[in-house]
Amino acid sequence: MGRAMTPVLEVRNITKxxxxxxxxxxxxxxxxAGEIHTFxxxxxxxxxxxxxxxxxxxxxxxxxxxxxxxxxxxxxPNDAIRQGLGMVHxxxxxxxxxxxxxxxxxxxxxxxxxxxxxxxxxxxxxDLSKQYGLDVPPDALIMDLPVGVQQRVEIVKALxxxxxxxxxxxxxxxxxxxxxxxxxxxxRSLVAQGKSIIFISHKLREVLAIADxxxxxxxxxxxxxxxxxxxxxxxxxxxxxxxxVLLLVDKDPATPxxxxxxxxxxxxxxxxxxxxxxxxxxxxxxxEVLGIAxxxxxxxxxxxxxxxxLRAVESGHVKILGNDVTGAKPRTILETGVAHIxxxxxxxxxxxxxxxxxxxxxxxxxxxxxxxxxxxxxxxINQNALRLVKEFDIRTPSxxxxxxxxxxxxxxxVVVAREFSRPIKLLIAAQPTRGLDVGxxxxxxxxxxxxxxxxVAVLVVSAELDEILALSDRIAVMFKxxxxxxxxxxxxxxxxxxxxxxxxxxxxxxxPIGEEAHVHRA
Amino acid sequence: MSTAPDDAPRKQVPVETPPLVPxxxxxxxxxxxxxxxxxxxxxxxxxxxxxxIFTALVxxxxxxxxxxxxxxxxxxxxxxxxxxxxxxxxNTLVEAPPYIFAGLAVAxxxxxGLFNIxxxxxxxxxxMCSAVVGYQVIGLPMLIHLPLxxxxxxxxxxxxxxxxxxxxxxxxxxxxxxxxxxxYIAIRLTDYLIKSPFRDRSSSAPRTPFILPSAELPYLFxxxxxxxxxxxxxxxxxxxIWWILSKSTLGFEIRTVGANPDAAQYAGMxxxxxxxxxxxxxGALGGxxxxxxxxxxxxxxxxxxxxxxxxDSIAIALLAxxxxxxxxxxxxxxxxxxxxxxxxxxxxxxxxSLINIIQALVIVFxxxxxxxxxxxRIRHRSAGQVVFTRGWGG
Numbered sequence: 001m002g003r004a005m006t007p008v009l010e011v012r013n014i015t016k017x018x019x020x021x022x023x024x025x026x027x028x029x030x031x032x033a034g035e036i037h038t039f040x041x042x043x044x045x046x047x048x049x050x051x052x053x054x055x056x057x058x059x060x061x062x063x064x065x066x067x068x069x070x071x072x073x074x075x076x077p078n079d080a081i082r083q084g085l086g087m088v089h090x091x092x093x094x095x096x097x098x099x100x101x102x103x104x105x106x107x108x109x110x111x112x113x114x115x116x117x118x119x120x121x122x123x124x125x126x127d128l129s130k131q132y133g134l135d136v137p138p139d140a141l142i143m144d145l146p147v148g149v150q151q152r153v154e155i156v157k158a159l160x161x162x163x164x165x166x167x168x169x170x171x172x173x174x175x176x177x178x179x180x181x182x183x184x185x186x187x188r189s190l191v192a193q194g195k196s197i198i199f200i201s202h203k204l205r206e207v208l209a210i211a212d213x214x215x216x217x218x219x220x221x222x223x224x225x226x227x228x229x230x231x232x233x234x235x236x237x238x239x240x241x242x243x244x245v246l247l248l249v250d251k252d253p254a255t256p257x258x259x260x261x262x263x264x265x266x267x268x269x270x271x272x273x274x275x276x277x278x279x280x281x282x283x284x285x286x287x288e289v290l291g292i293a294x295x296x297x298x299x300x301x302x303x304x305x306x307x308x309x310l311r312a313v314e315s316g317h318v319k320i321l322g323n324d325v326t327g328a329k330p331r332t333i334l335e336t337g338v339a340h341i342x343x344x345x346x347x348x349x350x351x352x353x354x355x356x357x358x359x360x361x362x363x364x365x366x367x368x369x370x371x372x373x374x375x376x377x378x379x380x381i382n383q384n385a386l387r388l389v390k391e392f393d394i395r396t397p398s399x400x401x402x403x404x405x406x407x408x409x410x411x412x413x414v415v416v417a418r419e420f421s422r423p424i425k426l427l428i429a430a431q432p433t434r435g436l437d438v439g440x441x442x443x444x445x446x447x448x449x450x451x452x453x454x455x456v457a458v459l460v461v462s463a464e465l466d467e468i469l470a471l472s473d474r475i476a477v478m479f480k481x482x483x484x485x486x487x488x489x490x491x492x493x494x495x496x497x498x499x500x501x502x503x504x505x506x507x508x509x510x511x512p513i514g515e516e517a518h519v520h521r522a
Numbered sequence: 523m524s525t526a527p528d529d530a531p532r533k534q535v536p537v538e539t540p541p542l543v544p545x546x547x548x549x550x551x552x553x554x555x556x557x558x559x560x561x562x563x564x565x566x567x568x569x570x571x572x573x574x575i576f577t578a579l580v581x582x583x584x585x586x587x588x589x590x591x592x593x594x595x596x597x598x599x600x601x602x603x604x605x606x607x608x609x610x611x612x613n614t615l616v617e618a619p620p621y622i623f624a625g626l627a628v629a630x631x632x633x634x635g636l637f638n639i640x641x642x643x644x645x646x647x648x649x650m651c652s653a654v655v656g657y658q659v660i661g662l663p664m665l666i667h668l669p670l671x672x673x674x675x676x677x678x679x680x681x682x683x684x685x686x687x688x689x690x691x692x693x694x695x696x697x698x699x700x701x702x703x704x705x706y707i708a709i710r711l712t713d714y715l716i717k718s719p720f721r722d723r724s725s726s727a728p729r730t731p732f733i734l735p736s737a738e739l740p741y742l743f744x745x746x747x748x749x750x751x752x753x754x755x756x757x758x759x760x761x762x763i764w765w766i767l768s769k770s771t772l773g774f775e776i777r778t779v780g781a782n783p784d785a786a787q788y789a790g791m792x793x794x795x796x797x798x799x800x801x802x803x804x805g806a807l808g809g810x811x812x813x814x815x816x817x818x819x820x821x822x823x824x825x826x827x828x829x830x831x832x833x834d835s836i837a838i839a840l841l842a843x844x845x846x847x848x849x850x851x852x853x854x855x856x857x858x859x860x861x862x863x864x865x866x867x868x869x870x871x872x873x874x875s876l877i878n879i880i881q882a883l884v885i886v887f888x889x890x891x892x893x894x895x896x897x898x899r900i901r902h903r904s905a906g907q908v909v910f911t912r913g914w915g916g
Contacts, residue, residue, distance in 0.1 A: 330787060331790030348785050348787075348788040349788070350782075351786075352781075353781050354781065362785065365774050366771045376771055
């Protein structure tokens with residue numbers, strides 16, 4: 001590899017300020033031809049800002065960008081595409097009701113006269129697929145494709161538009177471990193044929209697996225560049241956070257007590273009235289963590305919504321502490337002692353325009369000491385907020401600051417503080433650390449384990465296998481609305497769980513079937 | 523799994539939330555108390571509406587110039603017609619009660635994320651009910667008759683408001699559509715009732731009989747000044763609605779449902795209950811707007827007696843940025859413009875329609891506040907944006 005050659009991309013002293021924040025502080029780096037250059041950093045470290053500058057979505061305040069040694073100014077995505085830059089966003093930019101081919105050619109349609117020339121487009125897509133090992137069916141509708149394939153469509157789209165430099169923004173966030181491995185094969189085939197890749201991630205494991213070079217960002221600055229062969233996850237994490245971090249949750253073995261949550265043959269429909277949860281049964285005991293692993297979209301969201309009263313139950317039963325709460329109202333369920341950390345904190349967990357103090361009493365505003373009759377006690381609400389802000393280390397200028405101006409980690413701490421501040425028997429935590437930085441993850445994981453140790457039954461739903469492995473005492477794998485296997489955490493392996501998440505059950509899947517493990521046939 | 527689920531917020535560009543600069547929490551927290559009024563915040567809040575009015579008057583002046591008339595004499599007339607004498611001031615304040623009640627109605631809806639365009643209809647129903655109770659119920663002392671007539675007005679409006687609230691909560695039918703339709707029904711229904719069953723046969727024009735004196739809202743400064751107790755009642759309602767919205771659990775629920783219905787539901791609040799309740803309360807205020815006109819000013823109900831109060835109230839609520847207290851100056855300003863228009867026309871020959879243009883411009887500048895912020899280079903405060911209403915079925 002010609003390291004002496006001009007880098008395909010060079011960035012010098014890029015600086016970008018937002019009101020009150022220095023998002024990028026004199027960032028410089030180079031990208032060589034055929035290199036996989038990984039950017040590692042916590043949320044808010046400035047990775048996305050930097051990539052949005054490269055893609056022309058933001059104007060930098062200072063700094064220069066060179067492509068193949070020539071200084072360029074990128075005025076927008078179209079400009080970026082012309083310069084040979086392609087970006088695969090974390091949230092795909094595809095039209096679900098159009099075909100793969102239509103999505104790929106969108107914006108640069110080949111026409112003969114008035115009509116779209118689909119044949120030519122399809123052929124070009126097939127050629128690209130073959131060349132880079134990207135298996136995509138040109139005629140299929142996007143909405144019918146699994147997420148991993150949709151991501152390949154995004155890559156094909158970028159290549160179709162002539163990208164030589166590909167920016168992949170958190171590409172594995174939505175993939176199973178196996179799909180992530182497939183993506184890595186594709187990425188390697190791309191660089192082997194001369195493409196250069198910028199790979200953004202906050203997952204240490206995959207960064208170490210894929211990168212040729214690692215740049216670590218913290219608070220808008222480059223704090224280090226590392227060679228993956230000469231560094232460790234611990235070192236990278238410390239660099240990323242700025243202090244030593246515990247990568248594993250330190251916990252004692254569980255001492256399960258009485259059954260708190262019992263779910264029997266639960267059936268729940270999704271928004272399109274398709275069956276999302278299909279005859280699912282599970283139980284959680286006091287003082288244990290049941291982790292639900294699974295690729296997103298296998299009914300986890302609907303399960304949690306049904307358990308917390310936010311979604312109607314078609315059939316089956318939900319019992320909490322022996323009380324039948326099937327189809328009960330959310331407030332009834334909350335009052336039986338259920339805490340719920342919702343999957344989407346912006347949609348369900350917080351009222352972003354409200355001050356932190358109000359968000360901290362969102363589900364208890366109507367009770368003493370926060371209300372006397374129908375009169376709200378602002379002083380009691382503020383005292384509660386002052387106490388919780390200190391106890392949960394919520395970094396905020398004041399208790400009256402709107403939740404919208406907190407960082408993601410602090411927003412999640414507000415949710416956690418609220419849910420843990422009342423007496424609870426059951427904790428339902430959905431994606432409790434999604435999008436959070438390492439420091440906040442550590443804090444929230446420890447808080448959850450502390451609840452378990454105090455005898456709370458915990459149900460954790462997460463798409464992050466690492467999180468499931470770190471927290472769970474037992475792991476249930478959900479696939480197509482069912483629990484297809486329950487494995488004691490001690491016997492679970494990443495590989496085994498990954499296969500189960502893909503719906504592959506049986507001895508050949510390498511699932512360690514001990515005396516305690518149950519494998520249910522779908 | 524699809525890439526863009528229908529219910530997911532559409533996201534164009536992933537933007538990282540900028541991290542907060544860490545601040546020593548103890549020191550910073552002590553600085554702000556929940557009860558103290560933040561004057562500089564209040565001033566920034568007031569800045570846009572005031573500049574919107576100013577800008578509208580400037581453009582109004584340009585229009586007057588274009589017609590060749592004298593700006594000075596026109597605005598002089600407008601000013602003196604509105605507040606130039608005790609009588610002019612009283613007449614301006616006489617216009618205020620229906621604007622205050624109706625403006626509150628719209629503002630309350632906004633707080634719950636509902637766009638109540640049906641105040642005109644609720645006002646008609648309220649006026650009708652209070653008029654009927656005012657002349658039909660005989661032999662009651664004022665202490666009972668007047669509250670009864672007011673209550674009838676509030677109730678008529680509340681029922682008319684609750685219907686679209688219920689339809690929205692149960693069927694998802696958007697309140698903008700249903701309230702507009704209910705406006706037509708209410709206005710035609712009252713027209714019919716005035717012309718036929720409730721018509722005063724002794725009158726040539728279609729109208730109801732006069733209400734009994736025991737149902738009249740008393741004048742505050744004698745009949746010459748026409749300013750009646752409805753003005754006081756309106757101010758009391760401002761306080762009541764302010765208290766409900768900011769100090770009661772009911773208001774907390776209404777505001778939460780308005781700001782984020784998903785989070786409200788998650789926290790155990792009932793969307794249905796709050797939609798119906800907010801619309802009923804809003805309708806009751808609309809009904810009071812009608813009742814106060816009938817019981818305080820007109821003393822009977824004529825065909826098309828409302829000068830579009832229900833529709834102007836949307837503008838007033840926008841100008842007040844849905845703040846109950848803000849409704850008072852906004853309503854009085856509206857009344858002043860309308861009241862001063864006569865003298866303006868007399869003095870300068872400018873058509874009264876100019877007032878409509880100025881009112882429309884004020885609303886454009888308040889609703890599209892970016893224009894005003896752009897002209898006067900006011901920094902935008904990103905946090906805590908007021909949610910007026912959400913999209914169709916959203």
